[in-house]
Amino acid sequence: MEVEFNPILAVDSYKTSHKWQYPDGTSHVSSYVEARADHSGLAVPGVVTFGLQAYLRRLAAAPVTAAFIDQARTLFAAHGVPFYEEGWRHILARHGGRLPVEIRAVAEGSVVPPGHALVQLVNTDPAAFWLTSYLETALLRAVWYPSTVATLSWAVKRLLREAWEQTSDAPEASLDFKLHDFGARGASSAETAALGGMAHLVNFQGTDTVEALLAAARFYDEPMAGFSIPAAEHSTITSWGRAGEADAYANMLRQFGGPGRVVAVVSDSYDVFHAVESLWGGRLRQQVLDMGGTLVIRPDSGDPVEVVALVLRLAANAFGTSRNSKGYEVLHPAVRVIQGDGINPATIRAILARMQADRFAIDNIAFGMGGALLQKVDRDTFSWAMKASAIQCHGVWRDVFKQPVTDRGKGSKRGRLALCRDAAGDWHTVPAGSCAEADDLLRPVFRDGALLVSHRFAEVRARAAAALRDAAPRHSGDGPAAPAPVLASAEAG
Structure with a gap:
């Protein structure tokens, strides 16, 4: 369902009453966004920041209008919550409907350890002090989801890079096609597929999620962010009948094979081992x-580790x-394997470890990931x-924070903040003003309805890639890496 973007309605209902809850004399509220802790089981050195620009471009393109205000007034009256119509009318009259806030953020694609301020915002019009926290719903949603998917994808690329370093002579760029996004059908919405699929493309170039390509073009000026190949599905193979399985495969080679071409064929409709061997x-x-190209054999059922191991062995024999x-x-260059069933970071690690034990290079395989990715x-x-971390009342700034005795992990930062790196490359969230303005990595990206910085997709990719190369290895020695905690159950697809 496509819903018109009215920024007034991109909010939790209870926030409409907050204007009347601040102390008298309040003129400014400053808030920040952070990833407080890593509960992913991925053991990553940081989160890949991504996705804010997609929201800010929509925000810049949709200033508040009288029609938006009328819509909100009617909806909230029927919904049973108060609505600060005067405040929105002020924004329309004084600012032409453009939101009077300044948003600062770390450059997208940066990999920042949990516990640091990644985004900071404050109202620029004292009459709109209530607006800062009003934007939390949309702003936090715009950051957490694509950043989390980008981090998951980045973590998988880190696993793959370790295996590449140990087993492969292929160019490093080959890693860009080692994890393919098959998640569109398992995503909760088209917007989820677009944002999550685009986040995956920060690290890789293989995708079947078309909405992600459109999003990268729209929000990051990337004419073509990802690529795919012709591929069979069970319906196209089984439509030939079991007796016609070989004819179905031969047809795929005739239709899509050729010098330099790559075609993927699902091969487990009946017996994948018979298909590979015979x-x-x-x-x-x-x-x-x-045919002069490459056939990519796709198993799609069974235990991923054991099936891949046997398929590789049979393909090697043949x-x-x-x-x-x-x-x-x-x-042989004419044959490769892709495993897309049951794939998550834990199974990828297990498959790579088994391949190393069997002395197969990572060159032989690519992975597809669906719901576990998006x-x-x-x-x-x-x-x-x-x-919220700071508030200005009667012209004086003071710290705002929470510190629940029941959960220290939910304590919040206080004061106006800056994000800096020291000579060793370590990150520090510090009070604003304690590092030089030029050293503050929370740079203005949006002010009073206008986008101040426009990251191109290639720039975001380059930052994430640089952080990947800089990341310290998580194990030593020449043997397979130790198993990692499971992030999510195996995809049943």
């Missing part, structure tokens, strides 16, 4: 070799391998929150 590696072997400089086997995250994955 069909792809027997009856159709010469056709696979003669098509042969070469040994790279690191002592790992690489399948849907099995929530705000608590990194304990995202937006909190």
Whole structure:
């Protein structure tokens, strides 16, 4: 369901009453957004900040109008909550409907440890002191979801990069296509698919989520953020009948094969091991070799670790391998494997560990991830929150904070804040003014309805990639990495 973006209505109902709850003399409220803690089980050094610009571009393009105010007045009256119509009329008359706030944020694509201020906002018109916290619902939602998906995707790329360093001679750029987004059908909405799919593309270039491509073009000026290939599904293979399985496969090669081309074929409609050994590696072997491209065999059921291990072994027997400089086997270039069923960070790690034990390079495989990528995250994955930290009353700034005795983890920061890095590269959230303005990484990105900074998608990708290269390895030695905690249950797809 497409809903018109009225910024007045992008709010929790209870916030409409907050204007009357602040102390007399309040003129400014300053709040910040942070990821308070890592509950993901990913052991990442930080969260990948992403997605704020998508919201700010929508906000800049949708100033408050009289029609928006009328709509909100009618809705809230029927809904049973107060509505500060005078305040919104003031914003319309004084500011042309553009929201009088300043938003500062760390550059998107930065990887920042939990516990630091990533966004800070304050009203610029004293009469709109109530507006800062009013924006929490939309602003926090705009940041936590795409940043969490980008972090999950980044963490998987970190796993893949470790395996690449240990087992592969291929260019590092090959990692950009090692995790493919199959999550569109499992996403809760088209907007979820667009934002989450776009967040994945910060780290990779493989996707089947078309909404993500549109979002990257619309919000980050990226003409084409991701790529895909022709691929079969069970309906197209089984429509030939079990007796026609080999004919269905041959048709895929005829229709989509060719020099330099890549085609993926799901091969477990009946018996994936028979398909690899007797069909792809027997009856159709010469056709696979003669097409001049690459066949990607896709298992889609069973235990991912065991199935991938056997499929690789059968493919190696049928098509042969070469040994790279690191002592790992690489399948003939005409054949590769993609595993898209049951994939999450834990199963990826387990599959890679088994491949290393069997002396297969990471070159042989790519992964597809669906609901575990776009849907099995929530705000608590990194304990995202937006909190007021300072208020100006009667011309004097004072700190605002919470410190519940029942949960120290929910304590909040106090005062106006800055985000800095020291000579060692460590991050510090400090009181505003305690570091030079030029060193404050919370830079103005939005003020009084106007976007001040426009990140291009390539810039965001470059920051995330640089942080990946700088990240310290999580294990030592030449053996397979130790298992990581499970982020989410295996995809049943």
